[in-house]
Amino acid sequence: MDSTVSILANVVGATSDWVRSVLEFQFARAVIFEVNIGGHLFVEGLLLVVILFLLSQKSYKPPKRPLTKKEIDELCEEWAPEPLIPSITDEMKREPPVLESAAGPHTIVNGKDVVNFTSANYLGLLGSQELLETCTTALEKYGVGSCGPRGFYGTIDVHLDCEARIAKFLGTPDSILYSYGLSTMFSAIPAFCKKGDVVIADEGVHWGIQNGLQLSRSTIIYFKHNNMESLRNTLEKVTQENKQARKLRRYIVVEAVYQNSGKIAPLDEIIKLKEKYRFRVLLDESNSIGVLGSSGRGLTEHYKVPSDKIDIITAAMGHALATEGGFCTGNARVIDHQRLSSSGYVFSASLPPYLASATIKAIDIVEEKPELLVKLRQNIAMLTKGLSDIKGLEMVSDPLSPIIFLALKQSTGSSKGDLQVLEDIADHVLKEDGVFIVTSKRSTLDKCKLPVGIRLFISAAHSESDLVKASESLKRATASLLPAHG
Amino acid sequence: MITIPYLTALTTYFSYGLLFAFGQFREFFRKIFDWWRGNNLQGYAPICLGLEDFYIRRLYLRIQDCFGRPICSPPDAWFDVVERLSNDNNKTLKRTTKVSRCLNLGSYNYLGFAASDEYCTPRVIESLKRYSASTCSARVDGGTTSIHMELEECVANFVGKPAAIVTGMGYVTNSAILPVLIGKGGLIISDSLNHNSIVNGARGSGATIRVFQHNSKFLQLWALSFQPYHVSMMSSSDLLLKLCFALNFVAPSHLEKVLREHIAEGQPRTHRPWKKIIVIVEGIYSMEGELCQLPEIVAICKKYKVYVYLDEAHSIGAVGKTGRGVCELLGVDTADVDIMMGTFTKSFGSCGGYIAGSKELIEYLKYSCPAHLYATSISPPAAQQIISAIKVILGEDGTSRGAQKLARIRENSNFFRSELQKMGFEVLGDNDSPVMPIMIYNPAKIPAFSRECLKQNVAVVIVGFPATPLLLARARICISAAHSREDLNIALEVISKVGDLTGIKYFPAEPQKQQVEENSFKLE
DSSP states (O other): OHHHHHHHHHHHHHHHHHHHHHHIIIIITOEETTEEOOTHHHHHHHHHHHHHHHHHSOOOOOOOOOOOHHHHHHHHHHOOOOOSSOOOOGGGGOOOOOBSSOOSSEEEETTEEEEEOSOOOTTSOTTOHHHHHHHHHHHHHHOSOOOSBIIIIIOBHHHHHHHHHHHHHHTOSEEEEESOHHHHHHHHHHHHOOTTOEEEEETTOOHHHHHHHHHHTOEEEEEOTTOHHHHHHHHHHHHHHOGGGGTSOEEEEEESBOTTTOOBOOHHHHHHHHHHHTOEEEEEOTTTTTTSSTTSOOHHHHTTOOGGGSSEEEEESSSTTOSOOEEEEEOHHHHHHHHHHOHHHHTSBOOOHHHHHHHHHHHHHHHHOHHHHHHHHHHHHHHHHHHTTOSSEEEOSOTTOSEEEEEESSOOSSHHHHHHHHHHHHHHHHHHHOEEOEEOOOOTTOOOOSOOEEEEEOOTTOOHHHHHHHHHHHHHHHHHHOGGGO | OOEEOHHHHHHHHHHHHHHHHHHHHHHHHHHHHHHHHOOOOTTOOOSSOHHHHHIIIIIIGGGGGGSSOOBSSOSSSEEEEEEEEOSSTTSSOEEEEEEEEEEEOSSOOTTSOSSOOTTHHHHHHHHHHHHOSOOSSBTTTTOOBHHHHHHHHHHHHHHTSSEEEEESOHHHHHHHHHHHHOOTTOEEEEETTOOHHHHHHHHHHTOEEEEEOGGGTSOHHHHHHTOHHHHHHSOHHHHHHHHHHHHHTOSTTHHHHHHHHHHHHOSTTTOOOOSOEEEEEESBOTTTOOBOOHHHHHHHHHHTTOEEEEEOTTTTTTSSTTSOOHHHHHTOOGGGOSEEEEESSSTTSSOOEEEEEOHHHHHHHHHHOHHHHTSBOOOHHHHHHHHHHHHHHTTTTSSSHHHHHHHHHHHHHHHHHHHHHHHTOOBOSOTTOSEEEEEOOSTTHHHHHHHHHHHTTEEOEEEOTTTSOTTOOEEEEEOOTTOOHHHHHHHHHHHHHHHHHHTOOOSOSGGGHHHHHHHSEEOO
16 A cells, blocks of 8 residues: 555656656756746647637537427417407597589589589599590590500600600600609609618698608608708708718709698799709699790799709699699600619500690690689689688788698697697588598608698589688688687 | 529520620720710719610610500500611611511510500590590599499409409509508518519518518529619629528428517517518519419418418419419408508400408598509599409409400410420529420520511510629510410411521420430539
């Protein structure tokens, strides 16, 4: 026992001696650059190796255990989706009045003749004999639908004629037809604005534009509604902040006459700002074509701005032209680009040919009968005057706008509450006096925060007595329904 | 499944390579000239970006004459195509006064309601006189006339749902209604070949979008990576994401796999459960002519409590015993499909689209859908055309014309498809579907096929990149009930001749079909 211990001790002693001697033999007197190197170097080297070894090892991770089939089954079983739609409330059930005749200046609701202020039939072309005849001829010749997108035999000769006619009317090089007014803006915008581009838009733009902006994925900055000071500041800020901005495509998006307020965009100032900061302008002229300007050519004519200053002009034709669809007009480059990259144009069946024929005719009428425009202006002036001293309501719209927009002077606090009050007024006016007016309803998707109001669309076809009736009736209704506002 | 012969795949790649190289070469010189002339942008960024321009200038302009050919008659079985001339290598095309009477194999005139019709047209003109061409107002304002109410009731009855809402454009129906139904925290599972309007609607909704492989028959990778306008509108990260999905989800009955995975995982990053999931499929895929496997899809969706959105743009009116679309054809109860969408531009020869669903769904849509609140309501004569067409289809006009039309389109389609296949063309799509693409592949053959057919008075539609994957250019035939057997025989003769000329009969005529398939490589 003892011997084994002593042998072991000897062996250990001998080994340590040997190690020491080896080490010291090697390094004891090693002097490199006047530094004595001892045996510690070996230990440090060893440590380094250990560290490197540890570093080379993967860090510890708990083993991944994918969900088993049973677990997924349970999760799927557990998952309870929301209902497709929220539960229906009474306000959702409200049905609009049903017209029993054409939506002209007078129409029939519930068997009663009413004066219609809901139709954007500004020049009174709706129901015009000439348009009806043109439509009838076209329907007999071409049928109703075009049965295909423009690229695939959906281009009828009247489409090309109509595009040429619009361009000629507005004095632009070319134009492109869309089959629906709403789709015009939300297709045209993503064709030009892409990710990274900067778009500065008015906060009051209608949903078609909002949707187009969202689909474009550009950087969108809203400025205060029709406020040029705010636009200037925004432009200044964007140009200052972003040194790259000069290289990006930059747009200002405005409406000529805002559907959401009846205000008219001050184009002269916008042009000044646009040229100063080098932005392109996209202008929606839906409510101004056939209304503004000395011969009805829209906002550009109204401000005597040459139309080539505006890069892209769009408009829906379901307003003054009394047809349907939309168009975009601008230089050849802008138009040709849309023919391949505008989704609403490429992927949709083209405009029914009879509506294209009707548009050509409608433009002819606008050019041939300037008296319609004069009558419309008189009507606008008359109703604006008639409603200027209405109690409880405030006229938000521009005195030249064909849309008279009346908002509550004293808001109830919520737009839902406001809408209810206004809705009651509209109902009252329709029931008592046969004056058909509507409120500006908002979709749940609409991001516009402007106050809601009552909208009256004025037409050249309204007679003086219609206008008097409307203003009298509205005044009576507000007097009885808005007593608190005195 | 599409089988491309090795050689064809190679030559196709080679051709595109050549086109690209020459395009770049010319672009280089154009840039030099532009620079030399001095730019006139005056501090504005160019309105069109380089790559978009490249495609238009160097590829599309060369074959521009095959697209957008103007016609000057209704798109009936035969129509008048206006000839166009170009003096500057196809850059601009001028209309001439010459027209040629051509057989129409391009329009979506499935039931032949495009031209004036003895029953429909007088009624349409009558309602034009009564209601005018437009209402100039949105549906919630003063744009609802009694004809609109009649139309919605009529459509709901026809489709087999309690209620319906109608808009004035098919594209808008999809793109304006999807965002109402689903938003952030929701998941849209969309078929990889869905129409652009669905893609846009889904994108506008803010929901997460995932793609599943339709019918699992397709060239996954190609279809996704070269998917049409996706490319131009999609950032590279999206593309990468899509590619990942393509690689991961190549399996049968993808839908179930994708659904299970996503329900188990929940929303990305937060892992909260999804608010709701909508699966969107089309009845007939317009570029493939394929029917969707609706019964299987509906069964899966029911199992996982997921909503089904069925787009019947091409199938409503065109298939099914009484024209009620794929549900009728494939024996699916309409009650199992939550949202049924369709358009009137095709079978009914009108314009507009509809959504049919439960009464509550439609009430909610009428309260919140932007297309209902802001857009001009559908033109009354167009509405009347739809009502009359439906009446004809259902035989409510007192004749059996509707039934005959439905029988004829089925016979015509099946006859034409089988004849084409016998000749050795590679034809996609399922039986009964009136849409049949003929594969062309090589880019040079695309315009050649179209021009040669037109020379012999047959008008066909050709589709190439970017509307299809790069390799899979095709001609698309749409059969109509208005075609007579003689018309179809003329068409077959011409297509056969042109097929020989351009060499697109990738299979030998009927009997020896087996051999070729072995020599071709299959992309699954």
